[in-house]
Amino acid sequence: MPLVTSTDMFKRAYSEKYAVGAFNVNNMEIIQGIVQAAAKENAPLILQVSAGARKYARPVYLKKLVEAAIEDTGLDIVLHLDHGEDFEICKQCIDDGFTSVMIDGSKHPFEENIALTKRVVDYAHEKGVVVEAELGKLAGIEDNIKVSGKNATFTDPDEAVEFVERTKVDSLAIAIGTSHGAYKFKGEPKLDFELLETITRLLPEYPLVLHGSSTVIPEFVQMCNDFGGNIPGAKGVPEPMLRQASKLGVCKINIDTDLRLAMTAAIRKSFVENPDVFDPRKYLGKGRTAIEEMVAHKIKDVLGCSGKA
Numbered sequence: 001m002p003l004v005t006s007t008d009m010f011k012r013a014y015s016e017k018y019a020v021g022a023f024n025v026n027n028m029e030i031i032q033g034i035v036q037a038a039a040k041e042n043a044p045l046i047l048q049v050s051a052g053a054r055k056y057a058r059p060v061y062l063k064k065l066v067e068a069a070i071e072d073t074g075l076d077i078v079l080h081l082d083h084g085e086d087f088e089i090c091k092q093c094i095d096d097g098f099t100s101v102m103i104d105g106s107k108h109p110f111e112e113n114i115a116l117t118k119r120v121v122d123y124a125h126e127k128g129v130v131v132e133a134e135l136g137k138l139a140g141i142e143d144n145i146k147v148s149g150k151n152a153t154f155t156d157p158d159e160a161v162e163f164v165e166r167t168k169v170d171s172l173a174i175a176i177g178t179s180h181g182a183y184k185f186k187g188e189p190k191l192d193f194e195l196l197e198t199i200t201r202l203l204p205e206y207p208l209v210l211h212g213s214s215t216v217i218p219e220f221v222q223m224c225n226d227f228g229g230n231i232p233g234a235k236g237v238p239e240p241m242l243r244q245a246s247k248l249g250v251c252k253i254n255i256d257t258d259l260r261l262a263m264t265a266a267i268r269k270s271f272v273e274n275p276d277v278f279d280p281r282k283y284l285g286k287g288r289t290a291i292e293e294m295v296a297h298k299i300k301d302v303l304g305c306s307g308k309a
């Protein structure tokens with residue numbers, strides 16, 4: 001069974017009011033943990049690779065691991081480039097066999113973002129690959145680029161309509177208050193659902209994407225800190241807000257930080273509880289199990305995509 005695009009996944013997600021999880025992958029244990037959970041839950045799945053992941057693991061390893069996951073489970077999986085910053089990286093991933101790429105032109109002025117996105121869409125569509133773009137700016141850190149809260153801008157609904165019409169992009173990441181990393185909110189967590197509803201009304205049946213959607217699960221932050229970590233004051237998007245977004249046209253929800261926290265918490269605990277162990281399989285295996293349990297929870301209780309594969 002080959003890699004698939006997200007076209008049919010998003011159509012069903014939109015009409016049945018759930019979201020597909022897009023999880024960031026960097027190594028074998030992360031891939032196995034996520035895929036195991038999706039297989040058990042019979043859920044649609046997007047595995048996404050950032051430029052940082054490509055640099056860390058090398059593209060060919062990640063691609064082959066994802067192919068192995070498909071062979072092992074028979075699941076439909078989308079292999080997606082996360083936050084492609086220019087045409088070249090998107091082209092490379094398309095040529096390498098990715099079924100979906102993100103061109104993130106959100107840091108550019110509107111017209112430049114349109115021109116860049118359109119160039120990628122034209123190339124991708126010719127090869128049967130789908131494209132995600134971004135309009136509006138999220139706060140937070142991604143690929144070491146920091147956007148401060150004051151430089152974040154929410155998506156303008158009229159611009160979103162014009163952007164989609166002119167670029168023919170397949171899905172659009174919007175900024176409604178989420179941000180990347182573990183420190184999403186200074187005060188109470190808040191998303192602009194009114195803005196989301198406006199965008200959905202103006203772009204009916206169109207798949208929207210939410211980045212920066214980790215909940216920063218307190219139990220994992222606590223566990224990291226209980227076993228020697230120091231993660232102060234982290235705050236993420238409450239899970240009911242993600243569920244609500246998934247009923248309002250958000251078809252793809254991106255999660256990375258929660259994977260990092262789950263894995264790190266389990267490994268920290270394992271090191272402290274078993275200081276004499278030096279077999280990487282022992283502690284990486286615990287990290288992999290923690291990821292599997294956390295992803296199963298997201299699929300069942302947050303995204304609502306259990307049984308939708």
Ligand code: G3H
Nearest residue numbers: 050052053142143180256
């Ligand atoms: O949004 C970005 C993802 O969390 C990827 O992070 O660039 O450190 O791999 P990374």
Ligand code: 13P
Nearest residue numbers: 181211212214254256257
């Ligand atoms: P988090 O790090 O907040 O989970 O965001 C992930 C993301 O948006 C990847 O593109």
Ligand code: ZN
Nearest residue numbers: 142211212254
């Ligand atoms: Zn992102």
